[in-house]
Amino acid sequence: MVKEKHGVFKWYLTVLVDNYANFSGRARRQEYWMYVIFWILTVITISITLELLEDFIDNDWSSVTIGVFILATFIPWLAVNVRRLHDTGKSGSYLFINLIPIVGRIWYIVLMANSGDTGPNQYGPDPKAPIIDEIDDIGKPVNQD
Numbered sequence: 001m002v003k004e005k006h007g008v009f010k011w012y013l014t015v016l017v018d019n020y021a022n023f024s025g026r027a028r029r030q031e032y033w034m035y036v037i038f039w040i041l042t043v044i045t046i047s048i049t050l051e052l053l054e055d056f057i058d059n060d061w062s063s064v065t066i067g068v069f070i071l072a073t074f075i076p077w078l079a080v081n082v083r084r085l086h087d088t089g090k091s092g093s094y095l096f097i098n099l100i101p102i103v104g105r106i107w108y109i110v111l112m113a114n115s116g117d118t119g120p121n122q123y124g125p126d127p128k129a130p131i132i133d134e135i136d137d138i139g140k141p142v143n144q145d
Contacts, residue, residue: 009038011030011031011034011035011038012034012035012038012039014031015027015031015035015076015079015080016073016076019076019079019080019083020075020076020079021075021076021079022079022083023078023079023082023083023092024083024086024123024124025083025086025123025124025127026083026084026086026087026116026121026123026124026125026126026127027080027083027084027086027087027127028087028116028127028128029084029087029112029113029115029116031080031083031084031127032080032081032083032084032112033112035076035077035080039073039077042069043066043069043070046065046066046069047062047066050062050065050066078095081095081112082095083123084112084116085111086121086123086124087116087117087121087123087127088111088114088116088117089116089117089121089122089123090111094108094111095108097111116128
């Protein structure tokens with residue numbers, strides 16, 4: 001069920017907490033890009049903070065801290081990428097397109113920036129589709145289109 005989320009941090013937490021290792025289903029563009037933006041901002045913040053604290057702590061800790069953060073967020077990063085690929089109708093194996101120097105990465109970024117498939121596809125329902133709650137719809141007239 002899609003919940004209404006507002007703000008970069010809430011989208012980031014949705015990926016980290018609700019969908020930590022969820023490789024099935026689809027992720028809309030907003031979920032993907034909010035995760036990416038917050039992840040980049042977090043790495044920059046950690047790097048700057050550790051740089052400023054360099055005189056007080058051993059320099060080896062900065063590498064360890066960044067490494068732990070990257071390892072802790074690798075599975076959610078992988079999962080949100082696979083679900084975003086599913087939204088565009090592609091298999092998760094399209095992640096390997098990033099291994100092609102320059103052209104592969106550019107193509108992948110364009111793929112992530114494009115709109116997902118409208119309506120359900122083989123990977124699940126459209127994450128942008130409105131949620132129909134039968135309980136709320138009881139007694140309401142049915143639209144005859």
